[in-house]
Amino acid sequence: MKILFAASECAPLAKTGGLADVVGALPRELTRLGHEVTVVLPFYARIRRQIAGEPKYAARSITIPFRYYNRFVGLVDGGQRDGVQFYFVDCPELFDRAELYGPAGGEYSDNAERFGLFCRATIEASKLLGAPEVFHVHDWQAALIPVYLRTTYAADPALQGAATVLTLHNAAYQGKFPPNTTEDLLFPWDLFTMDKVEHYDRFNFLKGGIVFADKLTTVSRKYAEEIQTAEFGEQLEGVLRGRAGDLRGILNGVDSTLWNPATDGHLAAHYTAENLAGKQACRADLLHAFGLEHVAASTPVVGIVSRLVTQKGFDLVAAIAEELAARDLAVVALGAGDPYYEKLLRGWAFRHPAKVAVRLGYDETLAHKIEAGADLFLMPSRYEPCGLNQIYSLKYGTVPIVRATGGLDDTIEEWDAAQETGTGFKFAGYHPRDLLAAIDRALAAFRDQKVWTQLMRNGMAKEYGWKKAARAYVHVYEEAAQRGPWPLNRPS
Ligand code: ADP
Numbered sequence: 005m006k007i008l009f010a011a012s013e014c015a016p017l018a019k020t021g022g023l024a025d026v027v028g029a030l031p032r033e034l035t036r037l038g039h040e041v042t043v044v045l046p047f048y049a050r051i052r053r054q055i056a057g058e059p060k061y062a063a064r065s066i067t068i069p070f071r072y073y074n075r076f077v078g079l080v081d082g083g084q085r086d087g088v089q090f091y092f093v094d095c096p097e098l099f100d101r102a103e104l105y106g107p108a109g110g111e112y113s114d115n116a117e118r119f120g121l122f123c124r125a126t127i128e129a130s131k132l133l134g135a136p137e138v139f140h141v142h143d144w145q146a147a148l149i150p151v152y153l154r155t156t157y158a159a160d161p162a163l164q165g166a167a168t169v170l171t172l173h174n175a176a177y178q179g180k181f182p183p184n185t186t187e188d189l190l191f192p193w194d195l196f197t198m199d200k201v202e203h204y205d206r207f208n209f210l211k212g213g214i215v216f217a218d219k220l221t222t223v224s225r226k227y228a229e230e231i232q233t234a235e236f237g238e239q240l241e242g243v244l245r246g247r248a249g250d251l252r253g254i255l256n257g258v259d260s261t262l263w264n265p266a267t268d269g270h271l272a273a274h275y276t277a278e279n280l281a282g283k284q285a286c287r288a289d290l291l292h293a294f295g296l297e298h299v300a301a302s303t304p305v306v307g308i309v310s311r312l313v314t315q316k317g318f319d320l321v322a323a324i325a326e327e328l329a330a331r332d333l334a335v336v337a338l339g340a341g342d343p344y345y346e347k348l349l350r351g352w353a354f355r356h357p358a359k360v361a362v363r364l365g366y367d368e369t370l371a372h373k374i375e376a377g378a379d380l381f382l383m384p385s386r387y388e389p390c391g392l393n394q395i396y397s398l399k400y401g402t403v404p405i406v407r408a409t410g411g412l413d414d415t416i417e418e419w420d421a422a423q424e425t426g427t428g429f430k431f432a433g434y435h436p437r438d439l440l441a442a443i444d445r446a447l448a449a450f451r452d453q454k455v456w457t458q459l460m461r462n463g464m465a466k467e468y469g470w471k472k473a474a475r476a477y478v479h480v481y482e483e484a485a486q487r488g489p490w491p492l493n494r495p496s
Pocket residue numbers: 020021022023025309310311338339340365366367368371390391392393394
């Protein structure tokens with residue numbers, strides 16, 4: 005099949021989270037299965053910097069109309085990487101900026117225009133390049149593509165055959181803007197109704213995508229169920245329940261060219277499930293990087309790598325911070341995000357400099373070192389659509405302690421000492437006491453190194469490659485391509 009990916013992130017070119025990892029890996033796997041995949045991204049400053057020499061333009065000027073003016077965007081031919089063709093939407097006044105979405109913790113005030121333009125430019129680009137059979141669009145930033153296709157472009161003969169699949173990587177990020185966005189993006193006002201893009205008097209990009217896409221996916225089976233409930237649906241649960249028949253949960257894979265302790269170029273030593281000796285060297289290297297060389301070999305090291313946002317459960321960690329520091333363990337944490345949580349972690353390290361070390365910022369190498377060098381990995385998320393770090397942890401023999409939600413629940417199995425089965429430690433209630441109990445179970449298991457090695461090996465034996473996920477996506481593409489005539493069957 006001919007598939008076009010539209011997304012606002014793609015590893016390694018532009019990344020803030022797990023979305024980038026998926027868009028970096030899934031297209032490559034699809035090409036291995038014989039499909040033709042094109043990825044379209046905004047031409048951010050950081051992508052421009054990664055391109056050798058002058059950009060090569062596939063088109064110099066594509067007109068994107070707005071209410072009071074036109075913008076003229078270029079289409080940069082990013083060439084092929086691993087069989088996947090890349091194009092970048094070049095609009096320097098909107099994308100040539102330091103950040104993807106806004107300054108730390110914030111948003112650029114013109115994000116509706118930036119990503120509205122990105123969606124429309126992607127459709128225009130696809131017409132120049134030859135329309136795909138399926139547009140696979142990701143998150144709110146690309147979610148207007150199905151809306152444009154079924155409204156503004158509904159009569160366009162070049163796009164009649166194209167189906168759409170929307171993947172929700174996180175339902176909390178919706179792209180909500182003032183009602184006037186409708187006019188600014190040249191949509192008719194009859195689109196601004198509660199069965200289409202209007203949501204509590206806001207123009208909601210993600211809701212538009214949910215209503216208009218042919219098929220919907222999200223990144224774990226559990227999260228697909230959770231987002232249909234009031235607790236996790238971020239007020240979109242009703243719309244999602246209305247599309248339940250078209251919604252699938254497909255667990256993300258792991259890019260084993262980047263995340264494999266036997267080959268990982270960021271590590272001080274390599275290791276495998278059969279020969280774990282290198283993991284000790286990685287632990288020593290990690291402790292050195294965090295200035296915790298004095299930590300005894302018998303003391304478990306707990307790792308954290310995370311965006312520092314409410315979603316990730318750091319208020320639970322804060323509530324038990326002093327009790328944890330009283331236990332025999334060391335903590336190494338890497339994160340960036342909300343200044344509130346940055347301060348919280350910094351304060352914890354300040355109070356316990358011999359036990360807790362924190363690095364604020366985004367650091368790919370350090371993230372790999374933590375996955376390899378820690379004994380335990382902490383991920384007490386309030387919700388977690390899929391979560392990648394706990395899967396990396398499994399592969400690196402670093403035992404995860406997670407809250408039983410979304411992809412964390414789907415990927416981690418509680419350790420059963422009697423049967424010697426399971427891969428980690430889970431707790432269900434969103435309560436500090438439950439988190440502490442799970443950590444204590446982990447610390448108790450750590451004391452018996454024979455048991456611990458079995459637990460590590462159980463995790464390392466798990467397969468989380470992309471092949472299975474890619475096959476599941478192809479199935480969804482095929483279903484989307486067989487959709488009935490549009491717009492007769494939806495929306496009602
Ligand atoms: P989310 O997408 O919600 O951030 P995931 O667990 O799905 O969570 O993916 C997070 C990805 O971002 C992982 O690849 C992780 O290693 C990476 N990451 C998050 N924070 C940092 C950081 N401060 N430095 C380096 N990598 C980070």
